Amino acid sequence: MTLVIKTYYRMRPFIPRGVRMNLRRLLVRRQRAACGDVWPIDLRAEFSRPSWTAWPENKRFALVLTHDVETAAGLDRVRPLMDLERQMGFRSSFNFVAEKYATPSALREELAAGGFEVGVHGLLHDGKLYDSEKIFTERAERINRYIKDWGAAGFRSPSMQHNLEWLHGLNILYDASTFDTDPFEPDHTGVCTLFPFWVENTEKKGGYVELPYTLPQDSTLYLFLQEKTIDIWKEKLDWVVEQGGMVLVNTHPDYMSFTSDRPRGGTYPARFYHQFLEVVLSKYDGMYWHALPREMAEFVKKQDL
Numbered sequence: 001m002t003l004v005i006k007t008y009y010r011m012r013p014f015i016p017r018g019v020r021m022n023l024r025r026l027l028v029r030r031q032r033a034a035c036g037d038v039w040p041i042d043l044r045a046e047f048s049r050p051s052w053t054a055w056p057e058n059k060r061f062a063l064v065l066t067h068d069v070e071t072a073a074g075l076d077r078v079r080p081l082m083d084l085e086r087q088m089g090f091r092s093s094f095n096f097v098a099e100k101y102a103t104p105s106a107l108r109e110e111l112a113a114g115g116f117e118v119g120v121h122g123l124l125h126d127g128k129l130y131d132s133e134k135i136f137t138e139r140a141e142r143i144n145r146y147i148k149d150w151g152a153a154g155f156r157s158p159s160m161q162h163n164l165e166w167l168h169g170l171n172i173l174y175d176a177s178t179f180d181t182d183p184f185e186p187d188h189t190g191v192c193t194l195f196p197f198w199v200e201n202t203e204k205k206g207g208y209v210e211l212p213y214t215l216p217q218d219s220t221l222y223l224f225l226q227e228k229t230i231d232i233w234k235e236k237l238d239w240v241v242e243q244g245g246m247v248l249v250n251t252h253p254d255y256m257s258f259t260s261d262r263p264r265g266g267t268y269p270a271r272f273y274h275q276f277l278e279v280v281l282s283k284y285d286g287m288y289w290h291a292l293p294r295e296m297a298e299f300v301k302k303q304d305l
Contacts, residue, residue: 021223021266028184028224035183038190040216040236042181046243048193052303059289061241063280064211064248064296065092066176068121068156072101074254079107081253082116084270088277093293094253095121095156095176098146108150117292119176120146122158127186130161140169147171153294154211156250160185164210168201174209174297175199176248182213184220194245196296198304209297209304211248214240218251222268233276241284246296249276 032039055062065085069075078094085092094111096103098120108118122129123139123146130136147155147170155170157177167175174196181190191197191212200207215236221227233249240247256270257263280288291299 025224025226028220031183032225038181039183040232041239042190042192044192045180045194048195050195050197050303055289056299057289060287061244062246062296063288063290064246064293065090066095066213066248066250066293067092068095068250068252070097070125070252070254074252075101075103077253077256077258080258081256082111082114084274085277086114088281090277090290091115091292093117093119093154095119097121097125097158098123098143100125112151117294118150119152119154119156119293120150121156125158127159129157130163130166133166136163136166137169144171153297161187164199167208172208173301174211174293176211176213176293178210178212180212180214182216182220184224194240194243196246196300198300209300211293211296213248213250214246215249218268218273219255222272223255223266230272230275230279234279237279
């Protein structure tokens with residue numbers, strides 16, 4: 001992690017949310033002007049096909065839906081989001097921050113009973129997980145307890161920070177802290193692939209599956225770039241489908257408004273996500289393998305071992 005990023009996370013608690021939002025918008029807009037050749041599509045990902053070439057049931061592409069719940073406010077919007085997906089015939093994973101807020105066991109059990117998945121989204125969401133290997137190792141012990149207690153198979157780092165070698169310290173089937181291309185993240189090094197891949201543990205037998213997200217995050221599109229349509233999602237969806245890749249989406253219930261079409265306070269209309277799912281259903285019905293992250297990781301693990 002760079003010194004600039006470390007400094008930012010030290011100062012972050014003392015900067016008003018509105019100020020942080022405006023600064024991030026200015027930065028993202030400036031970055032966007034300079035990264036049109038790699039975002040939202042990085043053409044180099046065309047050449048990253050794995051040795052295995054077919055999805056289950058010989059489907060054209062794969063679809064994985066994930067959500068990161070960053071705050072207690074987001075926790076209150078889990079059920080409306082779950083209901084939206086369930087009514088449309090979709091399933092997803094919800095990743096909770098272990099020690100930032102209390103995640104009721106009843107909610108986790110309800111998700112599991114409904115065919116959804118629960119994952120761990122870091123310990124505190126304070127930007128310090130990767131400050132040093134010592135800090136990571138100390139926190140990994142606590143994270144592993146939550147993974148076990150929640151029956152979780154996967155992990156996603158806050159702010160998409162990642163060190164794929166250190167992550168071997170977690171007892172996970174998969175990690176989901178990377179992306180094919182996203183120059184707007186603090187750790188903006190993309191893995192430049194539209195497919196999941198196996199991360200071997202070179203020190204001892206085993207490893208885990210890495211699941212990169214391949215569509216822009218909702219926060220990037222609707223909070224920072226302030227887009228008013230789902231056109232970028234549709235453009236990237238079509239391109240990933242052309243490549244026969246994995247369409248992995250990451251959204252945040254924290255930022256979705258289910259009650260107003262003119263939301264305030266750093267939210268966007270939940271209808272945007274609903275519209276995206278409608279496009280998937282109407283344009284690509286019967287063409288995709290819809291999997292939970294756990295199911296995707298189990299499939300990839302079998303191919304690579």
